[in-house]
Amino acid sequence: MGFNKALRYLLLGLLLLSTNIVCAQEHSTKKNAAKPIATQAVAVPVATQPAAALTSSSLPEKTPAGAEALFEFAKQAVDNVALDDATTGTQRAGAKARTTTKPLGRLHYYGVYAGIFMAFLLLALFIRSFCQKLSQKHAALPSRALADQLLSFYWPIFVVGVGLHFCLSAVFPRIFNETINNVAKFVDLFLLGLAILRPLDILGFDYYCVEKNHWRVPRLIRDVIRAPLYVFAVIFAYTTAFGGNFSGIFATSAVLSFILGFALQDTLANLFAGLAIHIEGSFGIGDWVEVGTREGEVASVTWRAIKVRTATDDYISIPNSAVAKGEIINHSQPTPTTRQQLEFNLSVSLPPNRVQRVLLEIADGVEEICKTPAPSVRLLAFNDASVKYGLLYYIEKFGYKGLVQHKINELIWYNFKREGISISAPGTPTYIMQAQAPPPSESTSNKTPRLAQIYFLRSLDPLDLEKLASALTTHLYAPGEIILRQDIENDQFFLLEQGMVAVEHEIAGKPPVHLANLQSGDFFGEHSLLTGDKTTATIRAIAP
Template identity: 30%
Template sequence: MNRVMVYTTEAAVFLALFALAGLLSAPFRRPLREEHSVTGVVPCLGILVGRVARPLMTLLLTWLFTKAVALCPICTRWVCTPAPHYLAWNLFWASALGLAVIEAIAVILFRLRAKPFPVPDLMRNIIRSVMLFVVFFAVLNGTLGVNVAPLLGASALLTAVIGFALQGVLGNLLAGMSLHVVRSVVPSDWVAIDGIEGEVVETNWRETRLRTVAGHVMIIPNSRVASAVIHNMTQPTPRRRHQIDLRAGYEHPPGVVTQELVEAARSVPGVLEEPPPSAFAVGFRDFGIEYRLRFWSDRYYDRTSLEGDVTGMIWYRFDRRGIQIPFPVSAELLGKTGVGALFHEKPADVSAIAQNLRRSELFSKLLTDEKGQPLLQEREIESVAQAVRKLLYTRGESIFRQGEEGESCYVVLRGRLKGRMEHSDTTHVTEFELGAGALFGEMSLMTGMPRTATISAIEEVEVLEISAEAFRRILSMKADIPEHLAGLVAERSKQNAAALQRLKEIAGANAGDALRRESILNRFLHLLGRR
């Protein structure tokens, strides 16, 4: 066998061993994709295995190959008297194994401390490649006796030619190195680059990839990233301020409007408590006072959705407080609709409210006698309905919270509500659901005790608010109603030991006295001005 054939065979064998080692080690190298997020000893061991898998597998397959070839008489001389190429091959991969172990240990030490590795991936790849080239030339010179000076000179000339031909590619490479060194953008950052906004999903030697809110992957060359103004919405902290401008009518005091704006922002999940939301009047305009609401979140990338939730919450709170948002009115529109239709609330449909009250648990459970007959007549119900308000609440909004004082109760007209009761044992939580016709909050109204649960809207809900004034009208309709309700509430409290226990947890030992029939009756008489 001539020398060319020998060299060709050796090269083919080495390439086959390298390819087979890559194929067999691929499953062990998969944990490297999650290297930046792993914590704990066992996952970190996966980093070590992944780093050493390819060189170790190459050495192992090379050893097995030599053992197999040793059984072949024709190849015995080559194996028993190791060829220089064989020794150089093993020395190169042994050096690569050592470098992989050192790199893996360095990464693991940082991951065990829950700290990011200070050298970016691209720089690590470049450093690893340079060191492997150094090992390669050292093996050529030391083991095979090859004079590497001409190779280095030729490689320098080749590098110059390639650099001239691939100026754009090298520009991206150098820009990528710069971005990785200064860490302007790293994976998981939310950034805006030249008007393209999205999450950084990958940075490599040539490009930076962003995933937009719409799910599109935008590929931006590193040279363009390096020359652009980068708006990083994640670093050094994801906390960002939002701003919403709106107007309210001159007839509403600015203190009331700003308070409603602040409470609307606070009640939206995703708005940070610190720094707290703030609102203030910024100027007088033609159709009202202009206000500015500011609040903070760590979801600036999702600002359209979050600001939409806050805007919706403002509308619901303004609607319940009767705060009007002014708008320009043309003469044509004014002539068609009239001033009253545009700027005055529509009169409440008392008959519809009375009908809803009659069908609710307020009457079916509280305002009926022992025979099931209603205690109030149609005319009396309509009188009560005049003091009842229809209110709208949006999804996720709380009607009231556990522990708050309560001077009203509610009837559900449409939609679903969720109740949540927390006990002194914080691990024990009771949840329930309310639907159309349900009555809730009546115990606080009748006894003066704090709310025993937090009630929030599962979806948009419409409720009737029975205020203290409406309840006072109910008590004054007939002389026996206060005693009837006092006895009924006291009896229900005795039967519901769990509710009594919750009240004691919230209000203390006085809860038992407050739920006695005499105490409830005294409260009713006080509401009527008789005590």
């Protein structure tokens, strides 16, 4: 049994217990009310001594007509006083008789409000359960917003707070004076404001903007919209609970704003600079920017600064005022695609077309480099003993810059090695390419038996196999580098001496389909070499 279900049963049991207490007390009250009430007769004199003294015989003989009228009035007044005394005596006797009835006990009194409070708790649990089911039903809505953060927290707290306020003010009226009652009312109204504003906040930003329309709303914009609403909720709760007025609060807030304006000049400058940055739209979250000497991806924009994540996974906070005053280079606008250029100083003895072919093959082997626009090689300048070349290429995201440079440098080493071109010693900033003899290959005596095992070479005599083995050269390839591409004319035959390669079939607009892996001793490229047809698969090195 889950915790929520156990708590629900416990509260239901307490509610039933309080109901039984109320019913038992009501039964006891009715039973006591059915018993006869013994009273004592109280003799009430109708006439008193002062009334007897007022007779017509006691008046003078020659009494005027006004005196006769005065006598009648006085006699009637005395009779009324006697009747009132009798009635009062009867009421006092009845009150004395009623005191014999047993009064309502405190158990009954507390049981009623305990039951009311339990009902509020059950209502809060019901609201929480309903909100969780609602979030599960609508999968498009962010469950963390509706179930965990939003309705399942604020609304139950509001319901419990109202129930607690109602019961405590009724059970302890003396302790719950006017001041405490106003404070409790303020808390209730503030919780109600949270219960209303928080759903609007998350449904407006998280659901409508992010989930539905895929808009990235910066934190600064959210805070600027949230702050006035929450301030208004606090002011409304205060004025309603304590009986204040808005004009006095606004007058006081204007004075405070004037004072704080001087004390928080830098903070306000950053705030308004951040608003200006958002209105101008110079950059957004996820853009790669360069501010001065700092370069990285924009992670967040707050009311004080922008947070930039560098290529080394470090965060740099740059004040908004500094960003507004400085120069910003946005590598993600107008499009995320950005152009890069690598420069090489190569030997003057190398033909430019050969350099262009090698560098374009290198760029073609890097997946992160865009095919459109295609890479290009430019001859930039002539130096004293070298020629400066530039490799221009486009990448889909500026964040790939370091990775692409690494892959290009790695492929340069392997391609130059296969071409018999030496690379300059470490510590020099240029590549010096000089034509050399091919690297020494393995002895033909070791290669001839391998060639003899290939099915279409078995008919050759040993002398022809030795001539063919002497023409073989050893080439090194980087992991992931393409050895043979699909749909090209091929005039080479490859014998895998060491490592492993993958056979892939490429389909336009789709990822390559992996067909098989070839290991040491396998071969490829023979079909296109013998028939003259274009290659039917791509061969990629996957292990050295």
